[in-house]
Amino acid sequence: MNLALLGKQAWRLLTKPTSLLARVFKARYYPSCDFFDAGEGSNPSFVWKGMLEVKSCLREGCRRAVGDGCDTTIGLDPWLPVDDNPYVETDLHPSVRSAPVSSLMNMHGTGWDIECVYDVFNVRDANLILNIPVSVRRPRDEWMWRWDQKGAYSVKSCYKQLTLVDADDRPWTKIWNLHIPPKESALHLFVYCAEVTHPALDVDSLPKFLMACWGVWNSRNDSVWKGVVFDMNVMLHRSMVFLDSWRNANEGTRTNQEQMDRATWTKPAQGRLKLNTDVALRQESNEMGVGWVLRDDNGIFLAAKNVRLPGVYMVKEAESLSIREALSWLKATGMGDVDVETDCQTVFNALRSEPFNSSFGFLIEDIKGLASEIVDVDFYCVKRSANSAAHIVAREAFSVSGCGEWFDSPPSFLVDSLIHDLMS
Template sequence: MNKVALWEGLCLPKAKGGMGFRRLHEMNKDLLGKQGWRLITMPSTLVTRVFKAHCYPICGFFDSSVGNNPSYIWRSLWEVQDCLKEGCRRAVGNGDDTFIGTDPWLPVDNNPYVETVLHPTVHDAPMSSLMNRHGTGCDVECVKDIFTDRDANLILNIPLSTRRPPDRWIWHWDDKSAYTVKSCYKHLTTVAGDDHPWAKIWSLHIPPKFFWAISSLNDSALPNFVMVCWGLWGSRNERVWNGLGFDSNTVVHRALPFLENWKLANEASTQFSVVAGHPTRWSKPALGRIKLNCDAAICQGSIVMGISWVLRDDEGKFLAAKNTVVPRNYLVKEAEALSIREALSWLISTSMGSVDVEMESQVVFNALFSSSFSSAFGLLIDDVRGLASAIGDVEFHFVKRSVNCTAHVIAREAFLVSGCGEGLDSALLFLVNILELDLMD
């Protein structure tokens, strides 16, 4: 018995009549995709090494073929190859394992592959060969000389981590870049069309796990119908297992209030997380601490953005401010994360610590307290975490625009001056009035 067949025999559930393999073969693509994702992203595991040695020894998973006399499990995994290829992207870290002409590494939805006709030496070269000598960004002139405008703009808009982590695979259809059955299913059903009832049912605002109903009801009646069905199911179980009688009024009066209470609880928690507890004016930090406000500004219609930060002490006195124009056009969340990274990097050089960092991006704030993920944005977040750890005493806070107004003005001012603006000890002239307003009660 070969190794793959042995692994199948040990791991697959056995059904009556020897139907285990057939049931696996009939699994949905989204479920099979998770197994394929593991083969791609976990190359050192025993299962991956066995499959690679037996099924695709001289190539990668995406270049493999079904082969002669394939096992049931390999045929099933191979059938989701196209789906995985469509959703997988390369997150560039150090650029050593991402190849310019063959990998999907450009930050775009439609076609993440380089379209420029390349010389073979460039086509097969790693992405790191396009970076500057410090590895902190791409060589702008080199990129513009080699690639078409479309490819060059996309390449130059890839945020790069200062830590130079290894390149890795990410899942394009998930916010945290990790494969989930739900994200794959959602994409597959979207591609197939939304003319079936499941697309409508999945979008219902009802408690999880109650997504089954008919599509003939209108949008207001459908959630009630689903909840009543859930109530009927619960009543049926009470009848079968506990011998309780069935009463239709009890079912309805139990199910519908449950739905309303669930909606109110979720609406309340959402409002609290966004609004409650957040001040509307800038305030001084606690005694012995300093406060760092960061922001980024995107210049619409251009390929530049401004990043800024302003530093004040526990009396509200100005310590330093800086803004600079970055010749990139990142996503807003990436630009915000970049401004915080550069501010903390600058702060380390001053030997100051015990700092409160305020930002107006809820997305960035939430990401800082979430588990790590591997997209370009995730790598920037990990850079920020690393710098905060090096400083030692950093607290992050999400604030409204009105609290972060000074940093926002400094970021916008970057577009109006040439080069980098920096003020130490004494405020830049245009900041004086804004800083005074922040201190007014």
């Protein structure tokens, strides 16, 4: 526990480099390098020795949250959204390796330069980079703690990583209490395995390991029955996205139960508009479709739009992106007094929370900033069945007809859903 407490002090050296404590330690122990490259030095203090002991755990848990990309180095920092190796694997020219991540963005710094990314990096790195959301506010890059949903260091999480202690060491309890989609085959896979008796994986890694096993099994079936070539990176990303989706759908917190109990779409209050947003993910082509539908207080269709974007974000990030794009569009129309509905409880909760450092957190602050510039915006969370029109529009982004924008008259593929919402 003492090391975990010292880890919190080391975390402050990373996240608050201009503080008096950080400046004193840097001048004393690592004047010409960063904390992770620092050595013991001569006549080190007890506190500094403790920080060095916990450094390996900090290195494993720390990730760069890319904001404007100016303070993150392409080839030296852990900034890719993957647990096993967050560093770039492409063999880069030294000038590219030492360049800031901002050099991979478009001229406005609000998105990736897609052609540049695919030209410079191998497929693995390029797809991971395009899976990182970019904030339109261009906040500074920050350190985030990957073992916390909001990216903040906690003594408890560090202590678990240092000791690998779980409250209940019984292997069956560990497996069946994991917060993952239920798979009856888990018992058959692990009940007779000697490794389960002495698990080497921590409480964060074990669910991901089981989902990876499930992904391997599904990839094997796809290879045998569909002739799909196995790609480990695609399999892992698909498994983690599915785990994230399942956790999001089964999240226990219900801060707006009345809204969540609403299974059908309802008209907004008189004088207000309703904006439904959603996202569709296409793993095989590494693309997303975002879409939204705007209706008035009589349920009459006003407008809809969908956009196809590169990359496949985690579900909470993709849902946040759809809200951000919808609000940006709404702001340009000059309309306000709007109820924004999403079917993602995690995003809804984040919109009601304090700011936090992660790609997800940066997107949430984008949304809050846009909402403050539009007259009277309220957010609500509803069941997916009450958000079906937006999902249809998002999914249509992958169709042969492609993306579009519609005003006053709805597109033919949306008519049935709009009628169903009105009749419900």
